[in-house]
Amino acid sequence: MKIENPNPIQWRFSERAQQLQSSFIREILKITQQPEIISFAGGLPSPATFPVEEMKAAFDKVLSTTGKTALQYGPTDGYMPLRQWIADSLSKDGARIAPEQVLMVSGSQQALDLLGKVLIDEGSRVLVETPSYLGALQAFSVYRPEFASVLTDDDGLVPASIAPVAEGARLLYSLPNFQNPTGRTLSIARRQELVETCARLGLPLIEDDPYGALSYKGEPLPKMVAMNPDGVIYMGSFSKVLTPGIRLGYVVAPLPLVRRLELAKQAADLHTAQLTQMVVHEVIKDGFLERHIPTIRELYGNQCQAMLDAMAEHFPAGATWTKPEGGMFIWVTLPKHINAMELLDEAIKQKVAFVPGAPFYANEPETNTLRLSFVTVPPERIRQGIAVLGKLIAARM
Numbered sequence: 001m002k003i004e005n006p007n008p009i010q011w012r013f014s015e016r017a018q019q020l021q022s023s024f025i026r027e028i029l030k031i032t033q034q035p036e037i038i039s040f041a042g043g044l045p046s047p048a049t050f051p052v053e054e055m056k057a058a059f060d061k062v063l064s065t066t067g068k069t070a071l072q073y074g075p076t077d078g079y080m081p082l083r084q085w086i087a088d089s090l091s092k093d094g095a096r097i098a099p100e101q102v103l104m105v106s107g108s109q110q111a112l113d114l115l116g117k118v119l120i121d122e123g124s125r126v127l128v129e130t131p132s133y134l135g136a137l138q139a140f141s142v143y144r145p146e147f148a149s150v151l152t153d154d155d156g157l158v159p160a161s162i163a164p165v166a167e168g169a170r171l172l173y174s175l176p177n178f179q180n181p182t183g184r185t186l187s188i189a190r191r192q193e194l195v196e197t198c199a200r201l202g203l204p205l206i207e208d209d210p211y212g213a214l215s216y217k218g219e220p221l222p223k224m225v226a227m228n229p230d231g232v233i234y235m236g237s238f239s240k241v242l243t244p245g246i247r248l249g250y251v252v253a254p255l256p257l258v259r260r261l262e263l264a265k266q267a268a269d270l271h272t273a274q275l276t277q278m279v280v281h282e283v284i285k286d287g288f289l290e291r292h293i294p295t296i297r298e299l300y301g302n303q304c305q306a307m308l309d310a311m312a313e314h315f316p317a318g319a320t321w322t323k324p325e326g327g328m329f330i331w332v333t334l335p336k337h338i339n340a341m342e343l344l345d346e347a348i349k350q351k352v353a354f355v356p357g358a359p360f361y362a363n364e365p366e367t368n369t370l371r372l373s374f375v376t377v378p379p380e381r382i383r384q385g386i387a388v389l390g391k392l393i394a395a396r397m
């Protein structure tokens, strides 16, 4: 029997819920997913790199050998063999990490939310790079911090700009490798200085590192967590090296913090799916990533170079851009009078899309900046799209 609602509910959302906003990028993606648009807007990894066959075989093996365990509830902190694998691989990179310090999460995005939940009170000061990852600003914003911006330049975050804004800060959120959105990398000297500065100030340092393995040239730079495992919180993800659809990431933290994060996770979702953790472990345990990651690096490296070459040819003098050595993004700075949001309106009319830079700033935005991603667009379409953008920018110089 259908019950009538004579008194329709007037939804009274919490103040927190009233502040929630959809990520600007997700809004743009709705427009740009139309196939005729050349989209440099996405931050999605290339599906060409997804190891479908390996995943299929691993699902089959896990279900046929340990299906009953895989389909059961599991522990909040995660599947131990996978936590051990993560601790071992970080230890190979020089950090001394115990598996008990590893908490498995449903995408590293969840780690951002949990860190916000356990470290941020309303009005707490949170230090972020200028610009920073939009998804982190969004996750932390729910807990209503006061964001203080730390400067960045071509070598990444500027450690000397921390102390003047560090008073009472709860954390510093950093992206040392091929940063989202700028593609910049924190130099070795700066890594050392950053870790030392945070240690001196007693400031927890978050090292968010989903792109670290995707360097096109040479070996990745040392991880900051290896320099100070007691002061650095490391976040990793399988999204960019395997597939994002399985929603699997991890956070590595000193024990007192990891226990709090575990309690917060228990309250949020009990645990991350056992089945996917067991499948990922099955796929990677015998060295698959060492064979697979070079193929991703090659694909992205070639497309990055195609975009850089096209920009050099088509962008007018007065526009500048980063030259990433890995990852998925290039960051463009236009003369101050050009508004990237207005440029996007024009570009979409000509079937090209990108993300304006403003949403990546916690405080005053630089409206003359924009982010370009090259990973899902073949070189020929990259050249076409960049030629269109170059003309539009030139017309506004």
Ligand SMILES: Cc1ncc(COP(=O)(O)O)c(C=O)c1O
Binding pocket: 043, 106, 107, 108, 109, 110, 133, 135, 175, 180, 208, 210, 236, 237, 238, 239, 244, 247, 248, 249
């Ligand atoms: C810097 C950064 N951190 C975290 C994430 C979240 O990744 P996931 O939740 O897929 O692990 C992303 C996703 O694009 C990102 O760019």
